[in-house]
Amino acid sequence: MERNILITIEYDGSAYSGWQIQPNVPTVQGEVQNALRRVLGRDIKINGTSRTDAGVHALGQRASFHLEPGIPTERIAFALNNALPGDIRIVSAEEKEADFHARFSAKGKKYIYRMKHHVSAFESRYFYGVEEGLDMDAVHEAAKIIEGTHDFKCFEAAGADPKDSTVRTIWSLTMDRVREDGSVCGSEDRSAGYDLVVMGDGFLYNMVRIITGTLVDVGRGRIGAGDIYEMLEKKDRTLAGHTAPPEGLYLAEVFYGEDDQWKTHV
Amino acid sequence: MERNILITIEYDGSAYSGWQIQPNVPTVQGEVQNALRRVLGRDIKINGTSRTDAGVHALGQRASFHLEPGIPTERIAFALNNALPGDIRIVSAEEKEADFHARFSAKGKKYIYRMKHHVSAFESRYFYGVEEGLDMDAVHEAAKIIEGTHDFKCFEAAGADPKDSTVRTIWSLTMDRVREDGSVCGSEDRSAGYDLVVMGDGFLYNMVRIITGTLVDVGRGRIGAGDIYEMLEKKDRTLAGHTAPPEGLYLAEVFYGEDDQWKTHV
Numbered sequence: 357m358e359r360n361i362l363i364t365i366e367y368d369g370s371a372y373s374g375w376q377i378q379p380n381v382p383t384v385q386g387e388v389q390n391a392l393r394r395v396l397g398r399d400i401k402i403n404g405t406s407r408t409d410a411g412v413h414a415l416g417q418r419a420s421f422h423l424e425p426g427i428p429t430e431r432i433a434f435a436l437n438n439a440l441p442g443d444i445r446i447v448s449a450e451e452k453e454a455d456f457h458a459r460f461s462a463k464g465k466k467y468i469y470r471m472k473h474h475v476s477a478f479e480s481r482y483f484y485g486v487e488e489g490l491d492m493d494a495v496h497e498a499a500k501i502i503e504g505t506h507d508f509k510c511f512e513a514a515g516a517d518p519k520d521s522t523v524r525t526i527w528s529l530t531m532d533r534v535r536e537d538g539s540v541c542g543s544e545d546r547s548a549g550y551d552l553v554v555m556g557d558g559f560l561y562n563m564v565r566i567i568t569g570t571l572v573d574v575g576r577g578r579i580g581a582g583d584i585y586e587m588l589e590k591k592d593r594t595l596a597g598h599t600a601p602p603e604g605l606y607l608a609e610v611f612y613g614e615d616d617q618w619k620t621h622v
Numbered sequence: 623m624e625r626n627i628l629i630t631i632e633y634d635g636s637a638y639s640g641w642q643i644q645p646n647v648p649t650v651q652g653e654v655q656n657a658l659r660r661v662l663g664r665d666i667k668i669n670g671t672s673r674t675d676a677g678v679h680a681l682g683q684r685a686s687f688h689l690e691p692g693i694p695t696e697r698i699a700f701a702l703n704n705a706l707p708g709d710i711r712i713v714s715a716e717e718k719e720a721d722f723h724a725r726f727s728a729k730g731k732k733y734i735y736r737m738k739h740h741v742s743a744f745e746s747r748y749f750y751g752v753e754e755g756l757d758m759d760a761v762h763e764a765a766k767i768i769e770g771t772h773d774f775k776c777f778e779a780a781g782a783d784p785k786d787s788t789v790r791t792i793w794s795l796t797m798d799r800v801r802e803d804g805s806v807c808g809s810e811d812r813s814a815g816y817d818l819v820v821m822g823d824g825f826l827y828n829m830v831r832i833i834t835g836t837l838v839d840v841g842r843g844r845i846g847a848g849d850i851y852e853m854l855e856k857k858d859r860t861l862a863g864h865t866a867p868p869e870g871l872y873l874a875e876v877f878y879g880e881d882d883q884w885k886t887h888v
Contacts, residue, residue, distance in 0.1 A: 366743045370636075413744070442746025477632045478679070480708025482744070 358422050360452045361429065363388075363402075363436075365417040368443040370481040370603070375408045375417070384408070384444060388419065391439035396426065405458045405610045406465065409562075411481070411602035415468075416447070418610045420458035463613035464527065464557045468606045469568045472549035484568075484604035486550060490575025492533065497581035498574040499529045501588075502567060509591035511570070513562035513599065522591070524563075526556040531571050553608075562599055570597030624688050626718045627695065629654075629668075629702075631683040634709040635868070636747040641674045641683070650674070650710060654685065657705035662692065671724045671876045672731065675828075677747070677868035681734075682713070684876045686724035729879035730793065730823045734872045735834045738815035750834075750870035752816060756841025758799065763847035764840040765795045767854075768833060775857035777836070779828035779865065788857070790829075792822040797837050819874075828865055836863030 365388065373381040377389065385404055392400045402421040408414060427435060432449035440446070475485040509522040516522075531552040552568050570587075573579045579597055587595035631654065639647040643655065651670055658666045668687040674680060693701060698715035706712070741751040775788040782788075797818040818834050836853075839845045845863055853861035 368744045368746070442741060442751075443743050445743040475708060477709050477711040478634045478748070480634070485708075 361423050362420045362452045363449045364447040366445045367414050369413045374410045391436045394439040395435045403458050406607050409602050412605045414607040416609045418458045462610050464611040466555045466609040467564045468608045469552040470604045481603050494581045495571050495575045498584050501584040503529050506588050510587040510596045511563045511566040512560035524558045528555045565600045568600035573597035627689050628686045628718045629715045630713040632711045633680050635679045640676045657702045660705040661701045669724050672873050675868050678871045680873040682875045684724045728876050730877040732821045732875040733830045734874045735818040736870045747869050760847045761837050761841045764850050767850040769795050772854050776853040776862045777829045777832040778826035790824045795820045831866045834866035839863035
């Protein structure tokens, strides 16, 4: 019996031209498929949930693929990790029903965007450097306006198919000052920064990075919190803020809704 | 008056083919010299203290260079950091006496080698993955034997000039279990590992990585602590342990002995 396998993948996106396989450049999908070929001796195409951009990281990317009898499901993660580079790790593998699809079955996703005031040499691929002293009251007000169901065209990068719907629901959007030390190295206090956490049923191209840039611009006073209403209504990308760089962005979690766990986040 | 400038440099060596400038590949020295050219409008050759290998990191690399009047010394770090990639940071710049040289004036150096039991996707460029349960009593016994003044030829990689002396003094060598969390990301407990810290008046090519590999092999029981005497005496590289990979190695500090600060480490 052919199995339908769902894997959870953690990766440091620094060295990759994004998730989606492309000729002649290293991609995360390409590395996972190479590892599958080495372990199984044949080509398998995997379907990832999110096409993360170059330099974007994942704590919980998902991908599904069909697998003929052979390697036990509980051995897949171990076998793939032995064949993968160290910056891509298979966290788990599980069997799903036949019609499950990592992308189309997803009910929603959670992204984290990490910012720091002082970015050391060891943090430049993992944080966006943002100055201290943002107006957090204005940031929180703007975040509340963005939450909910809206046409988010103003937060979409150019190039998308104009026929596709740009209506999405953001369940929750927070941006808070954080003090936990996430640094690999360093003696001075480099811990202070901001974490943006956003959960929703779907995200347009570059949407999280444009929302992040917009909230930072609100914090800087360049955009008023109340201006969010206008940019949403006019669906005008030029009214929104800058696009934050890819290195601070982490695909944190994908929700499939089976155990209603995701609803606790709504 | 021409100034003699000493800079302290922190870098993530992941993306570089080591410190020393080479044609057609990115190097840390090359990037710093490019930044100097952009800031000053002319070519300046800098002398680094340590020729770190590809993938090796630095918390406190040093380099000196001569500088004509112009940019104030206290502005050098800021100006260079604006011109450098984010994974190379100038920590400080100071003026030294005319005959000072970052490499030849150094009295000693401190290296740290970082190991972890569970290396996440985000840690693979910064830690060496080593299993739990090493025999730390044997490791500590072996480290004590290595300390002191010896001919360290058995810990030198092939390729060095046989006419050069291989006698060095290791002031201090420790390897201890560490629990501090150095990880950028992660939910499970990934904090446990070992830190090796070594200080001495000089190090042969790959010496710290071979000492690390030898101590790990002692911890695994593949080499007896007492075997260290024989490998030192016979000056035989094949009796020592494996060469630990570059990604766990950090040039931590360079001692110039001016304020006797380094002597507190002896």
